[in-house]
Every structure is written in C-alpha cells, then in structure tokens.
Amino acid sequence: MFKNQPKGLFALALANTGERFGYYTMLAVFALFLRANFGLTPAAAGGIYSSFLALVYFLPLVGGIIADKIGYGKCVTIGIIIMFIGYLLLAVPLGGIDNGSIAFPMTAMIAALLLISFGTGLFKGNLQVMVGNLYDDPKYADRRDAAFSLFYMAINIGAMFAPTAAVKIMAWAQEALGYSVNDSYHFAFMVACASLVLSIVIYYACRPWFKHVENTAKQAAAAGQQVESLTPEQTKKRIVALCLVFIVVLFFWMAFHQNGLTLTFFANEFVNPVCTGIQTMAFDIINLVMVVIIVYGLFGIFQSDSAKGKIGAGAAASLAACVLVYKYFQISPEGITLSAPIFQQFNPFYVVALTPVSMAIFGALAKKGKEPSAPRKIAYGMLVAGAAYVFMAFCSLGLLTPNAQEEVAKVSGNATFVNANVLIVTYLILTFGELLLSPMGISFVSKVAPPQYKGMMMGLWFVATALGNLLVSVGSFLWGNLPLWLVWGVFVAVCLIAAIFMFSIMQKLEDATK
Numbered sequence: 001m002f003k004n005q006p007k008g009l010f011a012l013a014l015a016n017t018g019e020r021f022g023y024y025t026m027l028a029v030f031a032l033f034l035r036a037n038f039g040l041t042p043a044a045a046g047g048i049y050s051s052f053l054a055l056v057y058f059l060p061l062v063g064g065i066i067a068d069k070i071g072y073g074k075c076v077t078i079g080i081i082i083m084f085i086g087y088l089l090l091a092v093p094l095g096g097i098d099n100g101s102i103a104f105p106m107t108a109m110i111a112a113l114l115l116i117s118f119g120t121g122l123f124k125g126n127l128q129v130m131v132g133n134l135y136d137d138p139k140y141a142d143r144r145d146a147a148f149s150l151f152y153m154a155i156n157i158g159a160m161f162a163p164t165a166a167v168k169i170m171a172w173a174q175e176a177l178g179y180s181v182n183d184s185y186h187f188a189f190m191v192a193c194a195s196l197v198l199s200i201v202i203y204y205a206c207r208p209w210f211k212h213v214e215n216t217a218k219q220a221a222a223a224g225q226q227v228e229s230l231t232p233e234q235t236k237k238r239i240v241a242l243c244l245v246f247i248v249v250l251f252f253w254m255a256f257h258q259n260g261l262t263l264t265f266f267a268n269e270f271v272n273p274v275c276t277g278i279q280t281m282a283f284d285i286i287n288l289v290m291v292v293i294i295v296y297g298l299f300g301i302f303q304s305d306s307a308k309g310k311i312g313a314g315a316a317a318s319l320a321a322c323v324l325v326y327k328y329f330q331i332s333p334e335g336i337t338l339s340a341p342i343f344q345q346f347n348p349f350y351v352v353a354l355t356p357v358s359m360a361i362f363g364a365l366a367k368k369g370k371e372p373s374a375p376r377k378i379a380y381g382m383l384v385a386g387a388a389y390v391f392m393a394f395c396s397l398g399l400l401t402p403n404a405q406e407e408v409a410k411v412s413g414n415a416t417f418v419n420a421n422v423l424i425v426t427y428l429i430l431t432f433g434e435l436l437l438s439p440m441g442i443s444f445v446s447k448v449a450p451p452q453y454k455g456m457m458m459g460l461w462f463v464a465t466a467l468g469n470l471l472v473s474v475g476s477f478l479w480g481n482l483p484l485w486l487v488w489g490v491f492v493a494v495c496l497i498a499a500i501f502m503f504s505i506m507q508k509l510e511d512a513t514k
Helices: 007-038 042-070 072-091 103-134 141-175 181-205 217-222 232-260 262-269 277-283 285-303 307-328 340-367 374-396 402-411 421-448 451-471 474-478 484-504 506-512
Strands: none
Touching: 007 042, 007 072, 007 103, 007 141, 007 181, 042 072, 042 103, 042 451, 072 103, 072 181, 072 451, 103 141, 103 421, 103 451, 141 181, 141 285, 141 340, 141 421, 217 451, 232 262, 232 340, 232 374, 232 421, 232 451, 232 484, 232 506, 262 340, 262 402, 262 421, 262 474, 277 285, 277 307, 277 340, 285 307, 285 340, 340 421, 374 421, 374 484, 374 506, 421 451, 474 484, 484 506
C-alpha cells in the first residue's frame, strides 16, 4: 500500500495532517466558544460559524491564483505562518462576556478568523497541487489515484482525533489547572497552534523530498524542468471538463454533509439515546483506533516483503485485538447515553480504516487492466451516496415527521426510536461513496488541470465544495412536517441525477485525460 510512492507524498501528507488536526480541534468547540464567551444567540453563532466555513472553502481559489504567479511552496509557507498568527489570537484570553465589554475580544476573534481562512486558502489547495505534481513524473504517474487516497486518509486521521483532543484538554484545564469553562476553550486553540508548529517542522525537515514540485509551470520551465505543453484548444477542453466535474461535486457535498445537519437532527430526535452491550464499544475512540491498527496490521502481514515486517504487523494487530477483548469485559451493564454529535466520528474512522481496502480492490483491478477511470469512480461515488439515503428512507418508514415526533415527546415521552446501527451503517455507505469521489476528484484535478492554471483549478474544486456546503441548508428547510422517507428521497434524487449527468459526459471527461 505504501510501497513505490515518492517520499515527498508522506512528508506532504503528514504536514497536512498536522494542519487538519489543529483545524478540526478548533472547529469542534468553536460554536460553543462563541456562545459561552460572547453570549451570542444560536443564530448569531451559527452565522459566524457558517461564514467562516464559507471563507475557508472559497479562499483556496484566491490562494491558487496567487500561487500560479509566485509558486506553490511560497504560498504554503506563508499560509502556515498566517494561520499560526490567527490561532494564536484565539488562544490568548482577551476577555468576553464575563469581563464586561466584548468589543475588543470580538474584533480580535474576527481578525483571527480572517487570518485562519486566508492562511488556509494559501495552504490547503496548493499543498494538494504539489502532491499532484509529484505524479507528473512518468515513473509515478500510474500511482496518482492511490497517492490521493493515502493523502485523504491522512486528513481524516487528524479529523478522527480532533474532537476527543479538544474535549480532553478542556477538561484537563478545568480540573487540573482550575480554569473556568470559558477560559478552557483557549487551550483547545493552543493545540491548533502547536499542530501548525509541528506541520511546518515536518514540511521543512523533509523539503528536499519535494522541493522540485514547489514551482509554477513557468518557474519550472525557467529552471530547465520539463513541463507539459498544451494547445489553447486542449487547455479549453480540460478546463471545461473540470468545470463539469465541479458541478457534480457540488451536489455530492450537498448530500454528504447532511451528516452535520439532518443526519445529526435524526440522531438527536429519532435514535435511541440509550446504548447497551457490545454496541457501546463503537462509541469509544480507543476501540476505533484498535480496529484501525488491526486492519493495517492484517494488510501489513500480507503485503510486507520481509519476515520482520510481517511479524511486527502481526504483533501490532494481536496487541490491538487484546485491547479490544479487555475493553469488552469492561463494558458497563448500565450502558451509556449517546449525544448526537458523537456519530460524526464514524466518517473519519471509516475513511482511515477503509482506505487500504479500497486501494487493494482497485490495485487488483489495475493488475487485470479493469480499474475504472477517475471520472467513473466519481460517478459510482454518487450512486453509492444515493444508496445510503435509500437505506435511510427504508429505515424511516413508519416513523413520525420531525414535528410530530417532537410533539409526542413533549406530551407523553413515548417517542419512537430506531437503533443506533441505522446511522452507523448509513455513515459506512456514505464513506464508501466519499472514498470513490473525493480523493479521486482531487486526483483528477491534479492530472487534468492545465499547468499554468493548476492552483486556480484546485481552488475551484474547493469553491464547488463551498457551494455544496451552502446547499446543505436545503435539508433544514425539509425538516419539519415532511415524512422522513421523503426528506431522504430528495437526496436520493440529487445523487441519482448527478450520477446520470456524470455518465452522460463520461467520454468527454475521459478524453480530457489523454
């Protein structure tokens, strides 16, 4: 799985993991911080939160355009520094509602968000361009899709641990150091600062491995490096193909990111909040990490070239299995009470655990000459995402509408609940779709983008993601008096239409890669 990849991939992936860990640690508590520290209403806090997310995904377009002029490496470095300053502003306690005036701390907080979002715009897309540039070398060209699967997995390692890190360090600040709840939020932001320091240390320590891909096409040509030459007609064809893919991606994220909206509403209102027995193990992050170790250990046993490597992989898997057995016998007979946000840990967990599985499947297909092209994987990803909502619609048959469920809960407390496995399985199916679409989409952009517009095209990928995130709110307008099966049916239709559109333009997309 990790063999025959350029060393630069692992350095860039680790640098990105550090940055993403800090970002998601900050994001896990940011909305609560806004309400606690500034006394904001949910609507006001939500407005600031959503505006920040929009900037984070829109500004890579600006960062890409800048990078196409001055170089990808420069933008990545400047981006890390700017982000660090932003997180540092959040990490310093400047006061809040408990200390009287909130004007100055609110201004500093907004300035911090602008710095973080602009720094992310310079960093995120351009780092991915550099990963793609590693595979312009014919020696590695056939490993591009696998590389972006590994890169995407690294992102989700950071996302998987971030919520737990934020909660734990806040609890430590309160219990061990005696800080108030409001002040303890700043410790989570300090984690983001530290993660960026680690990120830039990794970047510069390993820079010799990827320094040759930091330049723009013009800079590379001036340095005597070979650069792909396209006619104006070829350039236009590629840009059109990418824009068509961006349209499909937009609708995928609209459906997929219901995990933070309607699927979370469903978890809060329709999933049995009491979990007992072996099922409780799925909600402990340590158990999920042990499962990941077992998966990678098993792959290591079969894929390692040396006896020492096989023994090490087997020992790691065995130790993780022993931990799970121990944890099983520690299950409390009383069970646990679930909170709706905890279900969001399953998506990054599945990404990390299933990446080697998907790579093995496509690797086997590649050896037989039957691996689907990146555009076909994207289309299949849309179909799989639609299947997840078909499953949700089926499981929602017979349930009340959300408004009726709320009324019954208020009057009698006898609301009808479904088992937590409904959402656990739904996130599994959605993650299969994500693994087909997101890393493959990024890989496709890195391969097809005209050399002189690579930064801008990667930026447009994030703009499509941002627009999809804005359309996520459609789910909230459907949530209320409509039957649940109909709510999920809307997203089935969105995914199906996008997949049909993707297949209808498939030849044009595949021609653009030639």
